[in-house]
Amino acid sequence: MIKIRVISDGSSGKEHESGLTRYVLPAVPQAVLQRHGARVLRPAEAAVAKGWPKPNPTIYRYGVLLVPRRLLDSATIVTLNRVLTDVGMRLVRPDATDDQPATSDDDLDAKLPVAVELGVAGTFKPQAVDAWTALQRLRAEVTALREACDSGASTDTAALESLAGVVDAISLDHLLVGSATDGSSSTIVTGTNTASNGNPDLNNLFDRPAAGTSGRIPVTVALADPGQIYMGQNASRRPVVAVLDTGIACDPEHPWLTPRVERGANGHEDAVVIVDTELQKQLEAEHVGERLLSIASYADEPSIEEPLLGDLSTHAGHGTFIAGLIRQLAPGAQIYAVRVMQPDGFAPGSDVVNALKKIAYRVRRAQSGQADGQAVDVVSLSLGYFDESADERNVTIALEPVLRELTELGVTVVAAAGNFATSRKFLPAALTEKLTDKAAAPMISVGSLNPNGSTSRFSNEAPWVTCYASGAAIVSTFPAFAGAQNAPARTGRRESFDPDDFASMFGVWSGTSFAAPVIAGLVAARLHDEAGRHDRDQNSAARVAAAHAAWENVLKDAR
Structure with a gap:
């Protein structure tokens, strides 16, 4: 019999809230990471821009950043790439994007980010292409502009607001x-607890x-085969x-x-x-x-x-x-x-x-x-x-x-x-x-x-x-x-499980x-x-x- 338990008072997990300590991700085999062009973000090794939260472990694709489609105009990409030059990276603007911001008759499409590839900028520098490093460099630039405006060293608040709005909308492509x-x-x-293995419990045989x-x-x-029962009346x-x-x-x-x-x-x-x-x-x-x-x-x-x-x-x-x-x-x-x-x-x-x-x-x-x-x-x-952090502005x-x-x-x-x-x-x-x-x-x-x-x-x-x-x-x-x-064990057509x-x-x-x-x-x-009964309703209230x-x-x- 299938069982369901519903937590109606929102208490499930309350006893664990003060101890969110399971931050260490299980090991991800290198072959899997290589297959997907991914890395594990390790907090002890991660560079963090000033004013931004220290990350928790996550898995991300190192060769791409997620950028909203509306920001893929040439002027924005040029601005971002100018910042990224000193870490030896650049965003490779998708070929299908025109000089004007991408538009679509699909409103949702305009809201969502797309994966944009990272490449090496200009003369090669000994810097690995890495989405987290690129994101932190962009965030550091926003912090520097904000501090300059706050101190009076700069009055270009328009540039700050423009860059901050763009960078806030950029995120990692998680695996x-x-x-x-x-x-x-x-x-x-082997005792290896991979991410695809779930809970890293050494007693999992038992x-x-x-x-x-x-x-x-x-x-x-x-x-018996469940069969395809009648359509609802x-x-x-x-x-x-x-x-x-x-x-x-x-x-x-x-x-x-x-x-x-x-x-x-x-x-x-x-x-x-x-x-x-x-x-x-x-x-x-x-x-x-x-x-x-x-x-x-x-x-x-x-x-x-x-x-x-x-x-x-x-x-x-x-x-x-x-x-x-x-x-x-x-x-x-x-x-x-x-x-x-x-x-x-x-x-x-x-x-x-x-x-x-x-x-x-x-x-x-x-x-x-x-x-x-x-x-x-x-x-x-x-x-x-x-x-990587509950405090991230744009992780979802x-x-x-x-x-x-x-x-x-x-x-x-x-x-x-x-x-x-x-x-x-x-x-x-x-x-x-x-x-x-x-x-x-x-x-x-x-x-x-x-x-x-x-x-x-x-x-x-x-x-x-x-x-x-x-x-x-x-x-x-x-x-x-x-x-x-x-x-x-096997003998002829007889064998064990x-x-x-x-x-x-x-x-x-x-x-x-x-x-x-x-x-x-x-x-x-x-x-x-009653499946499909309200499919043609102009508003979704009935559905x-x-x-x-x-x-x-x-x-x-x-x-």
Whole structure:
């Protein structure tokens, strides 16, 4: 039985507030950092501009900064590059940007930052290209101008206000990590606690469900295919849950996740999974910086991270597992599978924001009756990051506005609370503190419960966690992947249990990654009978009311 626990008085995590000491991030393998062009920001080593807060650890892409599109005019870039010259860096203005500030008929697009590449300035200087260093140099310039104006050495307050406004809007491109535990068979054996492994607990062999040395294990199920149930009697379509993750099993397709169709194709009405090749190609084409593995395909692959070792990647199968949970809990819903995460469990924040922005655009098009739109009722996010400081002025500059846009359109957003056993804010889940407008659909952050109803030891727990749901030792769909571990004993066709052969296409896994889609599926199920009824309403009030009613109905039966 699925379990839910809701903290109605906001007390969850209060006992931990005075001890937010879990600031040390688990180790991130160098191969992962290199793959994503990323670094760990280490407070003891980080340069900090005068007047700005000392950072806490975070993971960021060193070759890019996030700059609002409206600021990408040539004059602004020239000003910023003049400041950056003395640290040997420059912002490489995107080729597609005209001399005038970029505009769009999409209002959201104008609000959001885009990734802008950093390069070496002029004559090469022995200075590594680094986004944090560049950001601190820009902030230092603002501080110097402010001090000059305050002392009377300068009267150019207009220049100060202009530069301060620009620099305040620039931020790091954080690397988001998925929230499944013990994804790698080698993680527990070596004792290395990687970011994709969750809570760094040396006793994890005993604290988590395990077969041999893997927390993600194959199982056989005797359950029938959930089937595609009837469309709701007052519905014009099926409820749709967008899953931004590692993609969907394709070769072979999972029998519980078929039929699969392209967005807008014939037969769309009764599909279980909707994929969007056009969107995937756009996300790949618009990615800034190097990437070793493309996301132009929606397929949940490859399964093996290092062919010479053969271990399954930590988050291979992650998106398929999430899709299966939604399928079980909302068998009449459709899953809109959007690939943003690599099988190693990481995704650039700029890619995630770009995907959310494009989904919001498709939702608006659908609500205005356009054939190229795509209705979405719930967004499920099982990934996140720690910001470098609670005092940062703009750390949520990208995620907050796009999630606000979605909720204002009537889309419920459900986010995993994270697996680091901390009350430190994990974004986007911690945005529940800000996205509380009753005139918008709910944003829900979800921690994990064990099968007995207790809070999972790995789960984050804090006042910003909305609720807790079953997330440990939970069963769902999995691609037919097979890793390098063999059955310990084999004779002919007889063998002992093979802990990483998923030929059964089902598995057991744990993490707040899976508690979040439990809630997303339950909400979608409550929308089933009247899905799409208010799609064409000119204002979103009815859609927002339906979203709140669905969530309230889940809470009435919190079992």
